[in-house]
Amino acid sequence: MPNLNLHGIIAYPVTPFKDGGETIDTDTLSQLIEQLIENGSHAIAPLGSTGESAYLSDAEWEEVAFVSIHQVAKRVPTVVGISELTTHNAIRRAKFAQQVGSDAVMVLPISYWKLSEREIFQHYAAIAQAISIPIMVYNNPATSGIDLSPELIARMVKEIDNVTMVKESTGDIQRMHRLYELSDGTIPFYNGSNPLALEAFAAGASGWCTAAHNLIPEFTTALYEFALKGDFFEARRIFYQQLPLLKFILKGGLPTTIKAGLQLLGIKAGTPRLPMLPLDETEVRQLDSMHINTTRQRTVSHFTKQIG
Amino acid sequence: MPNLNLHGIIAYPVTPFKDGGETIDTDTLSQLIEQLIENGSHAIAPLGSTGESAYLSDAEWEEVAFVSIHQVAKRVPTVVGISELTTHNAIRRAKFAQQVGSDAVMVLPISYWKLSEREIFQHYAAIAQAISIPIMVYNNPATSGIDLSPELIARMVKEIDNVTMVKESTGDIQRMHRLYELSDGTIPFYNGSNPLALEAFAAGASGWCTAAHNLIPEFTTALYEFALKGDFFEARRIFYQQLPLLKFILKGGLPTTIKAGLQLLGIKAGTPRLPMLPLDETEVRQLDSMHINTTRQRTVSHFTKQIG
Amino acid sequence: MPNLNLHGIIAYPVTPFKDGGETIDTDTLSQLIEQLIENGSHAIAPLGSTGESAYLSDAEWEEVAFVSIHQVAKRVPTVVGISELTTHNAIRRAKFAQQVGSDAVMVLPISYWKLSEREIFQHYAAIAQAISIPIMVYNNPATSGIDLSPELIARMVKEIDNVTMVKESTGDIQRMHRLYELSDGTIPFYNGSNPLALEAFAAGASGWCTAAHNLIPEFTTALYEFALKGDFFEARRIFYQQLPLLKFILKGGLPTTIKAGLQLLGIKAGTPRLPMLPLDETEVRQLDSMHINTTRQRTVSHFTKQIG
Amino acid sequence: MPNLNLHGIIAYPVTPFKDGGETIDTDTLSQLIEQLIENGSHAIAPLGSTGESAYLSDAEWEEVAFVSIHQVAKRVPTVVGISELTTHNAIRRAKFAQQVGSDAVMVLPISYWKLSEREIFQHYAAIAQAISIPIMVYNNPATSGIDLSPELIARMVKEIDNVTMVKESTGDIQRMHRLYELSDGTIPFYNGSNPLALEAFAAGASGWCTAAHNLIPEFTTALYEFALKGDFFEARRIFYQQLPLLKFILKGGLPTTIKAGLQLLGIKAGTPRLPMLPLDETEVRQLDSMHINTTRQRTVSHFTKQIG
Structure with a gap:
């Protein structure tokens, strides 16, 4: 298994729809991914929570995976x-992802009935056995209904060969501390809670999994670069500037708010799938008043150039 | 819209699998339903949480709906x-259910991204508009990740024509009080939290949605009958006798524990879908030591007669 | 140790203040207790949460204990x-209570630093050893910051001689079920959560610890009497009639709301101690519109007769 | 009102008892304070949670306040x-503190009955009016039972003259972000949650309120010094080294664990007041195995010199 060395800004594209939400808009998807890379992301993560992965049919999911991987073309993981x-x-989706060239998969164990640790472990073990690319354990109880303890995660990384990294989205910094302690700092962990971006880097996170990069790429990359240098005065300054937007997209839901933000930037990515509704007018105005404005000029010009 | 007058024991069959979990075992499904009716249930609710509804493909789901409705054959709703x-x-599934003869549908608004009240309302309104049979609002945040307030539920019952009843599975008796208050006792509510069965009847519940009827039908029906007479001394006595089992099946998960219990009764309904695992040996022995034993003789003989 | 046989309505008087809150108004206290007994309470519990026990100096606390016990004069416990x-x-307060003739003490283990089970156990054991009257374990994490598990409570009742009863105020009916199970129904438990009054009786509670008896004694005693007969249709009817008031006093805080209610009934019991503030005007009007109105005539006339 | 400019390590001495816990050991108290200052603390905070403030009689509390202030002798605030x-x-205690020379008071609004925002505000306003030294709002719902929102805190700082600073002990970094946002970074906030020490500095905390300085002063001061320089690589390194101890003292309760740690360092500060119990043997061994060992030599020699 190749060393992936994932780090920095792991950017999450939305899944754009057209024809009233019926079909995937693969052209816009490609352009979005192009934009994310051009704006400095260190990896691309399609079909995440932001990508409405759980809301897609098998055929749609496979189409998005294929198009995304093809567009990234190995420039970043x-x-x-x-x-x-x-x-x-x-397992079916993991095998498909590997087959079409994904460098890794990020696996969230969705629940209806709560799962025991034994059930979660064998879920990951079964997927791991079916593929040979690395697996990122994704803990996000707010969406999945299952909370993976740092102890369980560390055990899976130790005992299941290609489970190698962790995305922590609880927003609880103590989880990161515990992962660090349990592995003496050897398990790479990535922060998935946007308003924790600053402190996760302080605690030693290898990267930041974020959809904010769709809207304010200068801010997200600047935060990472200051953190990388260990300059926390500047990191703090740039963090507080983007915090209102980071909180807004968390509160309003990533597909909903990022799609609204893209619309403000002149990019038509459609709206999220029902029952999710687009932002109402007041919310759009709120979003419009945030830092997204300051980057619009540049982003739009880039984008225009890109799709021109 | 016909008056459904749903009341009493609303029984939840599991979805039996055969061939290592690959296919629906429709013969056993029919027999289970026959058994539930024969043992006194006042309504049958296939494809509930117990029925692993969320884990089935569209084709499987439709098969279970069709077979179940056909087997019940209007003897009960x-x-x-x-x-x-x-x-x-x-909407697609609701229309199918109506088309093959279901008397009502019970709708649980599963979430990945949290839904606002506006989104939940329009979800129910859209489904309601697509069908003409009654809709039971199903509130079960532990599995669905969405909590419907009594105020929202009462508003939907009032404003959406065929939303007419509520299944409350939070286990919070104050929700039932609030529904009662908000509608002056006119909204029929059904209890879906097994260990609350006694008190829900005290608070005025019209029925008890339960999978326990698969295992201890004498106890479930006796509790309802005492409650119906207003005899709460006897209701309490019979409730505490079955409480250990009610808690066991809640804690272990309904598909897992009910399938294990059926196995103890000599009925092969398979195991739940992965990542759910069957009970381990210790748990099976625990289950075996419960009241299920006392009813085994009779149940098995009934069942044998049924399938003979 | 004499058998106390505590049951029914255990009524909680407020602690009335005069002189701008500086001193205890012992005359009004005596009259309130007289009123509670005359209106059918089966026991009197001064210096509870309602009685602002935790807000009194040692001297004040002793005065209230002495006056209350003297006024009750063994007519009820x-x-x-x-x-x-x-x-x-x-221990000091418990010894004082016993010395001046209290039939039992109700002990709530207030916390600043969280207590382990070992610490809670020895707290009760030490108090129990210092006195010879029965102790009621009082579980009310919302005010005390400590949650006593049913398992710990049952163990204390079993292992500490004069710990004999439990007041459960969590509002969680499953706690009562668990106490029942752990003792095969032999530990007498009393409900301290007003909006759970109906269901606690259904579950087998021996009594209802309530301050509502200060304002609507006909309703509280009627609920108990119907429950005692096992007539749950009537119990439910009378319960829903008083539920809005029961919720109001829980939400607004017992000393605050009961003192406001007494004021509406023409009884001057002062206001609670700062930082607690009296109800504002809107809240007083809300309270005034509740069932308290229907009993005002009779209560006031009784009270007038009493103090005349 | 003088500008206090509180920053850095605000150290919390325990309150030492002698004679089986009956009396305050003022000699040891003085020595502990001396030690804290000598080991680099930037301020001394007697009678905090660590100091068992809530467990002392009025006379004891006054004695500790007097002795502490006299010992500090204005060398630090x-x-x-x-x-x-x-x-x-x-108010009585606040006036006493001012009278005997305290530079500021830290006020925690303990609750029995929950307080509304109106009640909390007037509590602080009344205390503020009675004194002229600065007040630090102390939010610690785990011990006090009241949670002060950042919005309420910011309003009190704005509207009540001598309310000027905030100690946040929830451990929720988002509270600090919110305080920063609400005041554009102008309200000084201090972290009171030990395992959040690193990230609180990242978020802009002015200081760290900690009892850990009693046991591992080299570590606490080093963390602050690295943070002050903005060197977060070194800050992180030293933080993870002390984290096990920081978690241990939080979990075990500060008076209990710090007193046990002092005992290991050869300092007899007694045990906490009942119902709090000393650590058991296993816990003492656990504590003994932590970083406290590495500093023992030096600390003891300092202390010996001090008291020699």
Whole structure:
């Protein structure tokens, strides 16, 4: 298994729809990915929570995976997201992702009935056995309904060969401390809670999994670069500037708010799937008043150039 | 819209699998339903949480709905469960249920991204508009990740024509009080939290949605009958006798524990879908030591007669 | 140790203040207790949460204990409340209560630093050893910051001689079920959560610890009497009639709301101690519109007769 | 009102007892304070949670306040802690603290009955009006039972003259972000959650309120010094080294664990007041195996010199 060395800004594209939400808009998807890379992202993670992975049919999911990987074209790593209720379906999607060239998969163990640690372990073990690319354990109880303890995660990294990294989205910094302690700092962990971006880097996170890079790439990359240098005065300054937006997109839901933000930037990515509704007018105005404005000029020009 | 007058024991069959979990075992499903009716259930609710509704493919789900409704054959009402992530899929399944003869549907608004009240309302309204049979609002945040307030539920019952009843599975008796207050006792509510069965009847519940009827039908029906007479001394006595089992099946998960219990009764319904695992040996022995034993003789003989 | 046989309505008087809150109004206290007994309470519990026990100096606390016990004069049992941070102070108050004739004490283990089970156990054991009257374990994490598990409570009742009863105020009916199970129904438990009054009786509670008896004694006693007969249709009817008031006093805080209600009934019991503030005008009007109105005529006439 | 400019390590001495816990050991108290200052603390905060403030009689509390302030002798600021149930008592203690020379008071609004924002505001306003030294708002719902929102805190700092600073002990970094946002970084906030020490500095905290300085002063001061320089690589390194101890003292309770740690260092500060119990043997061994060992030599020699 090749060393992936994932780090920095792991950017999450939305899944754009057209024809009233019926079909995937693969052209816009390609352009979005192009934009994310051009704006400095260190990896691309299609079909995450932001990408409405759980809301897609098998055929749609496969189309997005294929198009994304093809567009990235190995310039940076691609990490495809899998959030399936059954082990059977998770394995099918993981095998597809590997087959079409994904560098890794990020696996979220969605629940209806709560799962025991024994059940979670064998879910990951079964997927791991079916593929040979690295697996990122994704802990996000707010969306998945399952909370993976740092102890369980560390055990899976130790005992399952290609489980090698962790995305922590609880927003609880003590989870990162515990992962660090349990592995003497050897398990790479990535922060998935946007308003924790500053402190996660302080605690030693290898990267930041974020959809904010779609809207304010200068800010997200600047935060990472200051953190990388260990300059926390500047990191703090740039963090507080983007914090209102980071909180807004968390509160409003990533597909909803990022799609609204793209619209403000002149990019038509459609709206999220029902029952999710687009932002209402007041919310759009709120979003419009945030830092996204300051980057619009540049982003739009880039984008125009890109798609021109 | 016909008056459904749902009341009493609303029984939840599991979805039996054969061939290592690959296919639906429709023969056993029919027999289980026959058994539930014969043992006194006042309604049958296939494809609920117990029925692993969320874990089935569209084709499987439709097969279970069709077979179940056909087997019940209008002897008691059938209420088909729908727990879909997208409004689109929920509508498709609701229309199918109506088309093959379901008397009502029970709708659980599964979430990945949290839904606002506006989004939940329009989800129910869209489903309601697509069908003409009654809809039971199903609130079960532990599995769905969405908590519907009594105020929202009461408003939907009032404003959406065929939303007429509520299944409350939070286990919080104050929710039932609030529903009662908000509607002056006119909204029929059904308890879906097994260990609350006694008190829900005290608070005025019209029925008890339970999978326990698969294992201890004498106890479930006796509790309802005492409650119906207002005899709470006897209701309490019979409740505490079955409480250990009710807690066991809640804690272990309904598909897992009910399938294990059926196995103890000599009925092969398979195991739940992965990542869910069957009970381990210790748990099976624990289950075996419960009241299920006392009813085994009779149940098995009934069942044998049924399938003979 | 005499058998106390505590049951029914255990009524909680407020502690009335005069002179701008500086001194205890012992005359009004005596009259309130007289009123509670005359209106059918089966026991009196001064210095509970309602009695602002935790807000009184040692001298004030002793005065209230003495006056209350003297006024009750053994017509019904008196249960004095103790909620002290240190074991030392709890013992001192418990000994005083016994010395001046209390029939039992109700002990709430107030916390600043969380207590382990070992610490809680020895707290009760030390108090129990210092007195010979029965102790009621009082679980009310919302005010005390400590949650006593049913398992710990049952163990204390079993292992500490004069710990004999439990007041459960969590509002969680499953706690009562668990106490019942752990003792095969032999530990007498009393409900301290007003909006759970109906269901606690269904679950087998021996009594209802309530301050509502200060304002709507006809309703509280009627609920108990119907429950005692096992007539749950009537119990439910009378419960829903008083539920809005029961919720109002829980939400607004018992000393605050009961004192406001007494004021509406023409009884001057002062206001609670700062930082607690009296109800504002809107809240007083809300309270005034509740069932308290329907009983005002009778209560006031009784009270007038009493103090005349 | 003089500008206090509180920053850095605000150290919390325990309150030592002698004679089996009956009396304050003022000699040891003085020595502990001397030690804290000598080991680099930037302020001394007697009678905090660590100092068992809430467990002392009025006379004891006054004695500790007096002795502490006298010992510090203005070499660094002294901030006396007040955690009283009634506004009356809080004012009395605040006035005493000012009278004997405290530079500021730290006020925790202990609750029995929950307080509304109106009640909390007037509690602080009344205390503020009674004194002229600065007040630090102390938010610690785990011990006090009241959670002060950043919005309420910011409003009190703005509207009440001598409320000027905030100690945040929830351990929720988002509270600090919010305080920063609400005041554009102008409200000085201090972290009171030991395992959040690193990230609180990242977020802009002015200081760290900690009892750990009693046991591992080299580590606490080193963390602050690296943070002050903005060197987060070194800050992180030293933080993870002390984290096990920081978690241990949080989990075991500060008075209990710090007193046990002092005992290991050869300093007899007694045990906490009942119902709090000393650490058991296993816990003492656990504590003994932590970083406290590495500093023992030096600390003891310092201390010996001090008291020699």
